[in-house]
Amino acid sequence: MAEVLKVAMPKGRIYKKASALFRAAGLPIPLDVDETRKLVIPLPEAGMEFILAKPVDVPTYVEYGVADIGIVGKDVLMEEKKDVYELLDLGIARCRMSVIALPDWTPGIRQRVATKYPNVASQYFREQGQQVEVVKLNGSIELAPLIGLADRIVDMVETGQTLRENGLVELNSIFEITSRLIANRVSYRMKNAEIQQLCDRLQQVINAGAQL
Ligand code: PRP
Numbered sequence: 001m002a003e004v005l006k007v008a009m010p011k012g013r014i015y016k017k018a019s020a021l022f023r024a025a026g027l028p029i030p031l032d033v034d035e036t037r038k039l040v041i042p043l044p045e046a047g048m049e050f051i052l053a054k055p056v057d058v059p060t061y062v063e064y065g066v067a068d069i070g071i072v073g074k075d076v077l078m079e080e081k082k083d084v085y086e087l088l089d090l091g092i093a094r095c096r097m098s099v100i101a102l103p104d105w106t107p108g109i110r111q112r113v114a115t116k117y118p119n120v121a122s123q124y125f126r127e128q129g130q131q132v133e134v135v136k137l138n139g140s141i142e143l144a145p146l147i148g149l150a151d152r153i154v155d156m157v158e159t160g161q162t163l164r165e166n167g168l169v170e171l172n173s174i175f176e177i178t179s180r181l182i183a184n185r186v187s188y189r190m191k192n193a194e195i196q197q198l199c200d201r202l203q204q205v206i207n208a209g210a211q212l
Pocket of ligand 1: 140141155156158160
């Protein structure tokens with residue numbers, strides 16, 4: 001008998017696209033699963049159980065094995081550096097990690113950078129040979145240069161609307177972000193048939209270029 005796959009799914013902007021991808025791959029996932037307050041959703045017909053998690057926590061659930069697999073943005077994977085397998089680029093929730101500032105920004109000595117991604121930002125500026133002080137924030141990062149907390153920010157840009165509405169400009173892009181399928185190392189061996197079958201089905205949908 002096939003084993004149930006425990007799937008850590010990110011609540012919020014990725015969820016709808018990820019569940020649409022699963023549906024396109026033939027898995028019977030109901031539409032409104034993320035609109036309840038329920039956090040553990042048994043999906044026996046799909047042979048799965050969804051664990052609805054904060055996106056930043058998905059790699060932690062997978063690393064500890066309480067979820068066999070998970071879906072998470074490359075931004076979180078780069079920041080969290082957890083010990084998990086990255087199995088598949090799902091090609092959804094495409095955006096980029098960028099350095100952003102006010103249009104009149106000029107380079108200076110030991111500037112301050114605000115971000116939700118302190119590890120990503122520190123590594124980037126170290127590689128650039130720039131000394132910066134990194135300040136961790138948890139959201140609305142664009143506020144920081146507007147009110148003088150930071151000279152620059154490192155943040156995700158998707159449509160660019162947040163930047164435009166706040167009069168900020170993208171100085172440069174650091175890397176492209178898409179959602180990834182990740183797996184726990186032990187689960188990948190113990191539930192290999194189920195995980196491989198899911199990967200194959202998802203890969204077919206990705207190859208077919210379904211617009212989600
Ligand atoms: C993200 C990100 C930017 C915005 C980019 O914020 O931090 O602020 O989306 O998207 P856009 O280019 O399409 O405008 P999110 O909505 O996750 O909220 P947060 O500011 O609380 O992190």
